[in-house]
Amino acid sequence: xxxxxxxxxxxxxxxxxxxxxxxxxxxxxxxxxxxxxxxxxxxxxxxxxxxxxxxxxxxxxxxxxxxxxxxxxxxxxxxxxxxxxxxxxxxxxxxxxxxxxxxxxxxxxxxxxxxxxxxxxxxxxxxxxxxxxxxxxxxxxxxxxxxxxxxxxxxxxxxxxxxxxxxxxxxxxxxxxxxxxxxxxxxxxxxxxxxxxxxxxxxxxxxxxxxxxxxxxxxxxxxxxxxxxxxxxxx
Amino acid sequence: xxxxxxxxxxxxxxxxxxxxxxxxxxxxxxxxxxxxxxxxxxxxxxxxxxxxxxxxxxxxxxxxxxxxxxxxxxxxxxxxxxxxxxxxxxxxxxxxxxxxxxxxxxxxxxxxxxxxxxxxxxxxxxxxxxxxxxxxxxxxxxxxxxxxxxxxxxxxxxxxxxxxxxxxxxxxxxxxxxxxxxxxxxxxxxxxxxxxxxxxxxxxxxxxxxxxxxxxxxxxxxxxxxxxxxxxxxx
Numbered sequence: 001x002x003x004x005x006x007x008x009x010x011x012x013x014x015x016x017x018x019x020x021x022x023x024x025x026x027x028x029x030x031x032x033x034x035x036x037x038x039x040x041x042x043x044x045x046x047x048x049x050x051x052x053x054x055x056x057x058x059x060x061x062x063x064x065x066x067x068x069x070x071x072x073x074x075x076x077x078x079x080x081x082x083x084x085x086x087x088x089x090x091x092x093x094x095x096x097x098x099x100x101x102x103x104x105x106x107x108x109x110x111x112x113x114x115x116x117x118x119x120x121x122x123x124x125x126x127x128x129x130x131x132x133x134x135x136x137x138x139x140x141x142x143x144x145x146x147x148x149x150x151x152x153x154x155x156x157x158x159x160x161x162x163x164x165x166x167x168x169x170x171x172x173x174x175x176x177x178x179x180x181x182x183x184x185x186x187x188x189x190x191x192x193x194x195x196x197x198x199x200x201x202x203x204x205x206x207x208x209x210x211x212x213x214x215x216x217x218x219x220x221x222x223x224x225x226x227x228x229x230x231x232x233x234x235x
Numbered sequence: 236x237x238x239x240x241x242x243x244x245x246x247x248x249x250x251x252x253x254x255x256x257x258x259x260x261x262x263x264x265x266x267x268x269x270x271x272x273x274x275x276x277x278x279x280x281x282x283x284x285x286x287x288x289x290x291x292x293x294x295x296x297x298x299x300x301x302x303x304x305x306x307x308x309x310x311x312x313x314x315x316x317x318x319x320x321x322x323x324x325x326x327x328x329x330x331x332x333x334x335x336x337x338x339x340x341x342x343x344x345x346x347x348x349x350x351x352x353x354x355x356x357x358x359x360x361x362x363x364x365x366x367x368x369x370x371x372x373x374x375x376x377x378x379x380x381x382x383x384x385x386x387x388x389x390x391x392x393x394x395x396x397x398x399x400x401x402x403x404x405x406x407x408x409x410x411x412x413x414x415x416x417x418x419x420x421x422x423x424x425x426x427x428x429x430x431x432x433x434x435x436x437x438x439x440x441x442x443x444x445x446x447x448x449x450x451x452x453x454x455x456x457x458x459x460x461x462x463x464x465x466x467x468x469x470x
Contacts, residue, residue, distance in 0.1 A: 065321055069321075072304050078301075082301070090324070162400075166401050205332075205440075
């Protein structure tokens with residue numbers, strides 16, 4: 001934590017809210033990991049825990065929003081300070097959405113447990129989910145350390161997640177065509193993978209905000225990584 | 236505009252900020268349309284206008300943020316009212332990002348003007364951009380009217396944008412393999428299409444917030460539309 005120049009009441013107030021962001025980030029990373037695990041191991045009890053734990057994530061978002069509103073009301077921050085407070089609000093909103101997608105993943109454990117496994121679809125989904133989890137961890141590290149290079153790398157990695165989503169989508173189509181009994185399970189897996197892809201979008205938003213906070217500029221020139229890998233047939 | 240029960244000072248203050256959101260939305264829709272047009276017609280002067288107009292979008296976001304901060308400071312809203320103010324802040328943030336992507340599109344007009352046209356890549360990009368533009372218009376209409384069904388439809392349409400992005404990506408790969416002289420132009424087009432896909436993500440976020448505002452619940456059960464079209468070979 002960068003707490004070497006906590007001088008004003010504003011900084012102290014903000015520090016408290018920032019630590020809630022980090023706590024929330026940890027819970028969300030956990031939710032992604034356990035949500036995926038519950039799905040893969042068909043563990044209904046674990047799925048239930050993930051669903052229950054989402055309440056704590058939502059409560060933290062509320063607390064962060066109220067904390068941020070209190071700072072605005074008490075300290076009347078302007079310019080850069082206001083931008084920082086608003087950023088905290090936006091990041092907590094992104095984290096809350098990611099947590100919801102993880103909860104939704106866990107919710108599908110029960111219905112997917114009743115279906116036969118479809119090819120290696122679950123393995124692809126696990127790799128995709130793991131990639132998003134690491135992106136989230138890195139985006140939050142980039143936020144703490146205002147690490148622009150790391151944030152730009154996170155944004156670039158979102159392209160990989162998209163490509164994993166596309167590959168899985170084609171894989172699922174094949175399974176459905178092979179055996180119509182796979183269709184229900186495949187539709188659920190497609191739904192989950194789309195939500196995982198959306199988690200990646202929210203992580204990208206967090207990383208974009210880190211760049212904005214650190215540089216005052218939006219990362220609209222950040223080049224997607226696939227630009228350099230397309231000719232290698234990355235799709 | 237739903238202004239039938241403007242009763243409190245809070246509502247009046249908020250109404251002013253909301254109308255700035257609608258104004259910002261109009262400017263952003265315009266930027267998408269003209270950014271795409273400048274690219275397609277290789278119109279450097281139009282591209283310049285889009286870049287300049289982005290300043291007004293950024294200024295509106297600043298004004299909305301300051302207006303929202305003023306409301307929080309003066310009215311100390313809690314619960315539902317606070318949620319509404321924070322939502323306005325988040326939506327203006329989404330609009331600002333979309334505007335940046337449109338500006339970035341215009342910025343590439345000059346470099347793309349120097350290259351030979353690549354197949355029908357531009358046509359696919361135009362359709363994709365047009366789809367996002369209509370999604371944005373609908374998301375803002377859903378916001379004004381708190382129209383949950385329309386917002387859910389916008390979220391579902393994001394899947395179509397993803398699939399257009401994938402189709403274009405494959406198309407560009409083919410052009411690059413056919414003739415290496417196409418590579419530079421294709422990389423630019425790929426970059427633009429990825430940004431257009433990201434515009435779609437931000438529009439989706441706006442639609443999700445409309446559902447949250449109207450129902451108090453996150454739309455984590457909203458099913459991607461492709462679930463019903465996959466077997467028809469939509470990819």
